[in-house]
Amino acid sequence: MRIFDPHIHMTSRTTDDYEALHAAGVRAVVEPSFWLGQPRTSPDSFRDYFDALLGWEPFRAAQYGIAHHCTIALNPKEANDPRCTPVLDELPRYLVKDRVVAVGEIGYDSMTPAEDTALAAQLQLAADHGLPALVHTPHRDKLAGLRRTLDVVRESALPTDRVLVDHLNETTVKEAKDSGAWLGFSVYPDTKMDEVRMVALLRAHGPERVLVNSAADWGRSDPLTPRKVGDLMLAEGFTEDDVDRVLWRNPIDFYGLSGRLTLDPAGTGEATHEGNSILRGGE
Amino acid sequence: MTHPDATPTTPDAAPTTPDAAPTTPAPDGTPTDGVTPAPRDPLGTGTTPAHLPPDALRTALAERLTPAARTWLDHALDEAATHPGTHGPIAVWELRLAEAGRRCGPDHADAARVLILHAARADADALTRAYQQGTADERRAVLHALPHLVPGPGALPLVEDALRTNDTRLVAAAVGPYAARHLDAHSWRHALLKCLFTGVPVDHAADLARRARADTELARMLTDYAAERTAAGRTVPEDLHRVLALTESGTAASGPAAPHAEES
Ligand SMILES: [Zn+2]
Numbered sequence: 450m451r452i453f454d455p456h457i458h459m460t461s462r463t464t465d466d467y468e469a470l471h472a473a474g475v476r477a478v479v480e481p482s483f484w485l486g487q488p489r490t491s492p493d494s495f496r497d498y499f500d501a502l503l504g505w506e507p508f509r510a511a512q513y514g515i516a517h518h519c520t521i522a523l524n525p526k527e528a529n530d531p532r533c534t535p536v537l538d539e540l541p542r543y544l545v546k547d548r549v550v551a552v553g554e555i556g557y558d559s560m561t562p563a564e565d566t567a568l569a570a571q572l573q574l575a576a577d578h579g580l581p582a583l584v585h586t587p588h589r590d591k592l593a594g595l596r597r598t599l600d601v602v603r604e605s606a607l608p609t610d611r612v613l614v615d616h617l618n619e620t621t622v623k624e625a626k627d628s629g630a631w632l633g634f635s636v637y638p639d640t641k642m643d644e645v646r647m648v649a650l651l652r653a654h655g656p657e658r659v660l661v662n663s664a665a666d667w668g669r670s671d672p673l674t675p676r677k678v679g680d681l682m683l684a685e686g687f688t689e690d691d692v693d694r695v696l697w698r699n700p701i702d703f704y705g706l707s708g709r710l711t712l713d714p715a716g717t718g719e720a721t722h723e724g725n726s727i728l729r730g731g732e
Numbered sequence: 733m734t735h736p737d738a739t740p741t742t743p744d745a746a747p748t749t750p751d752a753a754p755t756t757p758a759p760d761g762t763p764t765d766g767v768t769p770a771p772r773d774p775l776g777t778g779t780t781p782a783h784l785p786p787d788a789l790r791t792a793l794a795e796r797l798t799p800a801a802r803t804w805l806d807h808a809l810d811e812a813a814t815h816p817g818t819h820g821p822i823a824v825w826e827l828r829l830a831e832a833g834r835r836c837g838p839d840h841a842d843a844a845r846v847l848i849l850h851a852a853r854a855d856a857d858a859l860t861r862a863y864q865q866g867t868a869d870e871r872r873a874v875l876h877a878l879p880h881l882v883p884g885p886g887a888l889p890l891v892e893d894a895l896r897t898n899d900t901r902l903v904a905a906a907v908g909p910y911a912a913r914h915l916d917a918h919s920w921r922h923a924l925l926k927c928l929f930t931g932v933p934v935d936h937a938a939d940l941a942r943r944a945r946a947d948t949e950l951a952r953m954l955t956d957y958a959a960e961r962t963a964a965g966r967t968v969p970e971d972l973h974r975v976l977a978l979t980e981s982g983t984a985a986s987g988p989a990a991p992h993a994e995e996s
Pocket residue numbers: 456458481483554664
């Protein structure tokens with residue numbers, strides 16, 4: 450089983466996790482920029498963080514045969530802090546880098562005017578840089594948050610089919626699917642989805658445009674939940690091809706919209722196609 | 733390895749631990765186990781972009797790029813030559829530097845970036861900015877470009893920064909011809925020891941034989957390191973014996989090279 454985790458915060462994980470990820474079949478990850486738990490107080494700490502996502506972290510991943518990419522953004526929570534918002538002016542020079550495959554995670558936390566501004570500005574940045582966007586849906590007031598998110602996306606220059614709405618669940622999946630966006634599900638103990646509910650959703654709504662991630666971070670999370678979903682899919686009668694589609698090909702199709710995926714962890718020069726070195730095994 | 737199924741290196745690999753020191757021995761007792769592969773040779777020239785004069789580098793690279801990548805690079809080099817300097821938030825050659833990997837492919841990115849820096853006639857200040865604002869891949873290219881672009885020791889802080897990292901690809905690039913030419917004896921010895929610690933093949937260290945020759949202090953450091961490893965029940969890396977042998981020959985020349993003594 451080959452797995453691409455499209456949303457995992459490896460900065461918060463130990464090197465042991467890379468070993469376990471590889472053993473579970475994970476060969477590629479995308480690490481979205483996010484909140485560190487401790488509030489940042491200046492754009493400088495964003496810069497150091499972004500530099501780590503483009504330096505140390507891909508190196509660490511490559512040691513374990515895992516291709517690491519990232520998404521860059523001012524996260525929704527810190528979009529409310531005037532000490533942090535100046536980092537928006539520095540995003541353009543990061544959004545041109547190799548291995549930056551989307552703008553994200555952006556979206557709403559408390560649905561404030563400052564979050565409106567940051568979300569709209571960053572959707573425009575995605576359109577300007579030929580990148581898709583990873584948009585998280587809020588933990589509180591989720592359905593209202595999803596609707597407002599989709600409204601802002603529709604008003605933006607970025608087509609909805611270049612947007613991945615994440616942290617979906619039973620109450621938000623239908624409207625998200627009807628919008629034409631890509632559908633992200635975080636299988637994360639206690640607070641988000643679990644494996645059983647995830648497989649039930651796949652049965653009800655199908656595997657099209659569905660991405661499953663661990664969203665593992667510094668919280669009480671489990672980086673191996675995508676593998677557990679794949680195992681349960683097989684046990685419940687899904688085909689190997691269904692599993693490959695959800696856990697490998699869908700993430701590649703979405704982030705491949707950037708033209709910047711290089712699924713060659715050692716950088717050893719897989720032949721490229723339109724800038725993408727997309728390995729598809731037997732395909 | 734050209735497939736994501738590639739076997740990972742051992743979990744004990746030193747550069748992935750928070751501390752550079754290989755406090756956890758690998759199962760076979762070596763300090764690190766193949767963390768940094770032997771130098772790849774995508775240009776077929778048996779050397780890195782730091783060692784090849786830019787004209788030869790461009791010729792070698794052009795033969796290997798796809799037509800689309802070659803067209804892109806030719807255009808990028810023309811732009812860089814026409815619009816050098818670092819005015820505004822980002823110069824056009826800095827943009828090209830950022831996207832060189834996806835345009836030319838990961839195998840040829842280092843060479844393409846060195847050529848872009850050369851075409852832009854980047855001086856120590858411009859290279860420092862490119863390094864500080866660069867990804868690890870861009871930083872490696874800046875290190876490779878130093879011997880072609882900076883005649884004096886002004887860019888040594890970049891080498892020293894790279895030598896402080898645990899990214900073995902940066903460490904390997906840092907010990908190239910520019911370091912051989914300008915790094916003082918103390919820093920150079922520590923750089924070499926770091927290579928041994930982190931599994932970077934000492935073949936990456938430029939001008940190794942000349943700088944190691946009759947260096948009794950380096951010999952002492954190597955001998956002490958070998959004793960420490962032996963006491964811990966670990967093997968001594970073969971590279972250590974090689975360098976130790978080099979210190980035992982000839983007369984001392986352990987300082988930086990005299991200015992103008994090397995190819996530019
Ligand atoms: Zn997240």
